Amino acid sequence: MERKRPGASKDELRWIAFIVVVILVWSSASAQIRYSIAEGVNEGTAVGNIAKDLGLEKNTLKERGCRIVEGSSESFFHVDQNDGILYVDRIIDREKVCERNIACLINLKTVLENPLEIHYVTVEIQDVNDHAPSFSVKQYRLEISESVLPGLRLQLQAAHDPDVGQFSVQEYKLSPNNHFRLEVKDRGKEGKIPILVLLKTLDRETKKIHKLLLSAIDGGKPSKSGTAEIFIDVLDVNDNMPVFNEDTYSVLVNENTPTGTTIVKVNASDLDEGSNGELIYSLGSNVNHRIRELFRVDPNTGEIIIQDVLDFESEESYEIDIQASDKGSAPLRTVKRFSNVSSIIPTAICTLLKVYL
Known part of the structure; x- marks a missing residue:
C-alpha cells in the first residue's frame, strides 16, 4: 500500500492564503498611530506626518478625499492634503479639554473616501506647568482658646492647581513661628492636605493674634507657588486676677x-x-x-x-x-x-x- 506524504491539501493552502490576504488588507485599512504634543503650542504646529506613517502616497490624498474626523464637536486638527501632515488648528488648553485626567488623549479618524479606508490616530496632549497653585481664599481666620492644650490639629484649606502629576501641588510650607508646625497628608486623588498642629499653649495676654503664611508649591522646574494668610485669634480664658x-x-x-x-x-x-x-x-x-x-x-x-x-x-x-x-x-x-x-x-x-x- 502506497503511503501519502504528510502535508496540507490544496484546499487547505488556498484557505490559509485567503486568511493571510484578509489580515493584510484589514491591517492596512485600520492602522493606528499615536502622536504626542505639549498643550498650548501655536496654531499651525506640525503634529506628525500621517501619509508617511500610514504608508500613503501624498499625491493621492486629494483625489481620495483625505480628511480628519474628531470624536468631539471641537476641531483641533486638520491634515494637509498636499503634504499629508497633521497640523494644530487652534491652541489646546489641556485643563479645559481633559480637566484633571492623568492621560489626555484626543482620538481622530483619518478617512480616505475612494476607496474607503479608515485609520485611527491618537494625539496625547502633554501637560506643561502653566498654572500656579492658588487658594480660593487669600486670607482666613481661625479661633483658638488659650486653654487649648498642645497637639490640637486643624485641617486647613488645600490649594488648587489645574495642572496634573508633578506640576500639581507637591508640598506646603508654613512661615517660621514658635507655636505651630505643619503636617501634610496625602489623600491620593484628592491631593495633599495641609494640617496645622499646635506646639505650645497660646497666651492671649502675651499675643492676641498670630499671623502665619501658608505656601503651596508645585513640582515644576522652576516651581510655581501660591500663598494664603492665616490669622489666628486667641480666645480669652479668665486666667488673670484683678x-x-x-x-x-x-x-x-x-x-x-x-x-x-x-x-x-x-x-x-x-x-x-x-x-x-x-x-x-x-x-x-x-x-x-x-x-x-x-x-x-x-x-x-x-x-x-x-x-x-x-x-x-x-x-x-x-x-x-x-x-x-x-x-x-x-x-x-x-x-x-x-x-x-x-x-x-x-x-x-x-x-x-x-x-x-
Missing part, C-alpha cells in the same frame, strides 16, 4: 464731712479681655453692717462714698475691705483692706483710712 494699681490708699476724713462725698477712688485692672477683664467694685463680704451704713462703693468707678454722718467720738477709725471682681463666668476676685491708723487731731477731728493688700 490687680489694684496702688499698694496703699490713705485718707483723712473730717467727722463733719457731708454725706455723698467721695473720700477716695480705688482702681484695679485685669489683663483678660471682654467680660473676663471688666471689673466691678464692692465692699468685701466680711464688712460689718455698720460700715455698710457709713460707706458705699460705686461698682463701676471704685469711688468710696460717705452715706452717713461720721462720729469721731463713736469710732476713731475703720477697716474696710474693698473687693474688685471681674465679670467672667467663674469670676476671680481680689480684696484690699482699708486699715484705719488712729490719730487724734483736736483742731480737726478726722478719720484716717489706709488701704493695703
Whole structure:
C-alpha cells in the first residue's frame, strides 16, 4: 500500500492564503498611530506626518478625499492634503479639554473616501506647568482658646492647581513661628492636605493674634507657588486676677464731712479681655453692717462714698475691705483692706483710712 506524504491539501493552502490576504488588507485599512504634543503650542504646529506613517502616497490624498474626523464637536486638527501632515488648528488648553485626567488623549479618524479606508490616530496632549497653585481664599481666620492644650490639629484649606502629576501641588510650607508646625497628608486623588498642629499653649495676654503664611508649591522646574494668610485669634480664658494699681490708699476724713462725698477712688485692672477683664467694685463680704451704713462703693468707678454722718467720738477709725471682681463666668476676685491708723487731731477731728493688700 502506497503511503501519502504528510502535508496540507490544496484546499487547505488556498484557505490559509485567503486568511493571510484578509489580515493584510484589514491591517492596512485600520492602522493606528499615536502622536504626542505639549498643550498650548501655536496654531499651525506640525503634529506628525500621517501619509508617511500610514504608508500613503501624498499625491493621492486629494483625489481620495483625505480628511480628519474628531470624536468631539471641537476641531483641533486638520491634515494637509498636499503634504499629508497633521497640523494644530487652534491652541489646546489641556485643563479645559481633559480637566484633571492623568492621560489626555484626543482620538481622530483619518478617512480616505475612494476607496474607503479608515485609520485611527491618537494625539496625547502633554501637560506643561502653566498654572500656579492658588487658594480660593487669600486670607482666613481661625479661633483658638488659650486653654487649648498642645497637639490640637486643624485641617486647613488645600490649594488648587489645574495642572496634573508633578506640576500639581507637591508640598506646603508654613512661615517660621514658635507655636505651630505643619503636617501634610496625602489623600491620593484628592491631593495633599495641609494640617496645622499646635506646639505650645497660646497666651492671649502675651499675643492676641498670630499671623502665619501658608505656601503651596508645585513640582515644576522652576516651581510655581501660591500663598494664603492665616490669622489666628486667641480666645480669652479668665486666667488673670484683678490687680489694684496702688499698694496703699490713705485718707483723712473730717467727722463733719457731708454725706455723698467721695473720700477716695480705688482702681484695679485685669489683663483678660471682654467680660473676663471688666471689673466691678464692692465692699468685701466680711464688712460689718455698720460700715455698710457709713460707706458705699460705686461698682463701676471704685469711688468710696460717705452715706452717713461720721462720729469721731463713736469710732476713731475703720477697716474696710474693698473687693474688685471681674465679670467672667467663674469670676476671680481680689480684696484690699482699708486699715484705719488712729490719730487724734483736736483742731480737726478726722478719720484716717489706709488701704493695703
